[in-house]
Amino acid sequence: MRGRLMAALACALAFMLVASAAARSEPELSLTADGRTRTYTAVQLLARPDAVSVTVPSDVAYGGTATYRAVPVLNLLKEAGIPADAPIQIRALDGFVAQYPAGLFTQSGADGARAFVAIEPRHAPWPKLKGKSATAGPFYIVWQNPQAGRVSSEHWAYQVATIESTRDPVLRFPQIDLPEAVGADAPARRGLSVFIHNCLPCHRMNGGGESTIGPDLNLPMNPTEYFRPEALRALIRDPEAVRAWPERRMPGFGAATIPERDLDDLIAYLDAMRHRRR
Template identity: 45%
Template sequence: MNRARPWRPLLGLMLAFGFVVTGASAAQLVIHDGARRTEIDTAALLARPDRAEVAIERDQAYGGATRYQAVPLAALLESFPTEDPGGTLEAAATDGFAAQIPLSVVRSAGPDAARGWLAIETPEAAWPSLPGKPVSAGPFYIVWERPAASGVSPEFWAYQVAALRYVASPARRWPQMTVEAGLPADHPARVGQAAYTAICLSCHRINGAGSADMGPDLNRPMSPVEYFRIPALRRYIRDPSSVRTWPDQKMPGFTVEQLSDPQLDGLIAYFEHMAARRPAR
C-alpha cells in the first residue's frame, strides 16, 4: 500500500497510440522457482510468435487508454511450468515492490475472465515517464484486460518488473501473517487477511512476513490501529494525503472499487487481530 500509482488522463495520442522514442535500453527478465532459473531478454520476448499489440482501456499506472507490445503472461510461463497450481507468481520490481499474484488468476482463461500480459518496453519506442516519477513503467509491466472479471487487485499491475518467481501462497510461505486457526470462517479478520495479501503485501511486511521493501512493517513495532484512531485510519487508507503528507509520499489512496467497504472493515479487523498476536522479538 505504499507505491504511488496515480490515476490521471494521458496526454494526447502520444501515449494512447504510440510512445515517444527516447532510447530505452534492452533488459533481461528473470523467471525462477528457487531451483531452476531462466533469463529472457527484450529481443527474445519481442520475437515470440504470440507477441501482439494489446489495447488496455484503463491503465492502472498511466491512466486512460494505452497500447503495448506484449506477450500473454500465462503463455510465457508455460515454458517454465510449476507443479504447484495453487501457488503464487511473485512479480518483483526494481524498486522493492513485490506483487503476489495467485497463479489461478494468471491462468484464468476465456472471454469472461481477466487476461494478463507482459508489456515490453522496446529500445526503439520507449515509454513516457510515469506521472510524478522520473522513470517509465519499463522495462516490463504486467497489464490486464478485463481485470474486474477475475478480481485483479490494483497491485497486480506490477511495473518495472525484473523477475517473476514461482513461490508458495503467502499464507504457506509466511505463517506468521495468518489469523488464528480457530477464527470462524466468516470472521472479518479473514476477509482482511485476503485484502492485505492482495493489496498491502506488495509494499509492506507484517510480522516480518513478505518480500517487499518499500514500506514499513505494519505490525512491528506497532500496528496502525495502535497509533491511529479508526476513523483516521479509514480516511488514511482511502486518501493518505488528506491525513498527512510529505514530499516523498508514495502511498496512493484506494477507492471503493479497488478496496470495498467490507474489505476495508476486514482489513482493520485484521490489523486489530494481528496486534494481539504480535510475536515476541
C-alpha cells in the same frame, strides 16, 4: 602487414566489448520454478510470434487508455515450467513484491481476465511515471477485463524483474497469520486475504514478507493504535488527504479496488494483529 593485423584485432576486440556491454545493458525478465531460471531480453520478447498489441482502457500505472506490445503471461509461465494454477510472486526493480493467488492467471477466455507482459521498446521509451524519474518498464503486467477476476491494482506490477513460482504467503510467513480459533468467515480472516493482495506487496507484518518499500504494519506499532478509525480509512482511500510528503509512495485504494466490506475486513485484521506481535 603486422600493423594492419594488429589494427584489425583491436577493432574486433572493441566490437566484442561494445556488443558485450550492449548485451549486459539489455533489460531481462527472469522466470523461475524449482530452482530453474529462464531469462528473456526485451528484444527477444518483442520478436516472439505471440507478441500482440494490447489496449487497456483503465491503465493503473498511467491512467486512461494505453496500448502496449505484449506477450501473454500464460505462455511464458508454460515455457518456464511455472504452474499457472499455483501461487506466483512477481518482484520489481524498486523492491515491490506482488503476490498472485493460485489461479489468478488462468481466468482466460473471451470474457475472463487476461494478463500480459508489456515490453518497453528501447527506441520508444514509455512516459515517466507521475512523480517518479522512471517509466513503468522495462516490463509491466497489464490486464484485459480485470473486472472479470480477482485482479487488484497491486497486480498491475510495473518495473518487473522476476516472475517465480512460490507457496501460499501464509505458509511462507506464518507470522502474518491469525490464531486457528479465528474462523474462515470471520471479518479478520477475510481481511488477511485483503492484506495479502493489497498490502503485502509493499509492507510486512510482524517481519513477514519480502517487500522493502513500506513499513511493517505491526512492528513496533500497529496503525490501529495511532490512527483514529476514520483517519485510517481515509489514509487507505486517499493517503495524500491525511499526510503528504515528497517521497510518499503509497497509492490510494478506491472502492473499486477495495470495496467497503473488504476495507472493514482489512481493518479488522489489522486490529486483531496488534494483539499478535511476534
